[in-house]
């Protein structure tokens with residue numbers, strides 16, 4: 001975790017992505033906010049899809065299923081039934097879709113779904 005944070009701070013995009021997503025899965029609201037900052041930066045740099053693909057490649061060598069990642073099941077998007085973003089995707093989130101009009105929090109909720117699927121966290 002510490003190595004990852006250092007790598008993230010040094011500017012490695014994949015490390016930023018993984019670190020940001022771990023923060024987004026956190027139970028601590030402050031950490032989640034920090035995670036949002038990381039993810040927004042990566043999104044602005046247009047690196048989300050690239051990072052996803054890289055992380056997918058090395059995920060098996062990482063801490064898959066070692067229990068390090070514990071999901072916070074409270075969605076970032078609190079608008080539940082009224083939000084359009086929540087009902088767009090069924091199953092695994094479509095990796096290429098990054099609709100700017102989508103509610104941002106719902107967008108990250110989908111990213112969290114993907115991330116947890118990747119790391120076998122349910």
Ligand SMILES: [Zn+2]
Nearest residue numbers: 077083103106
């Ligand atoms: Zn939403």
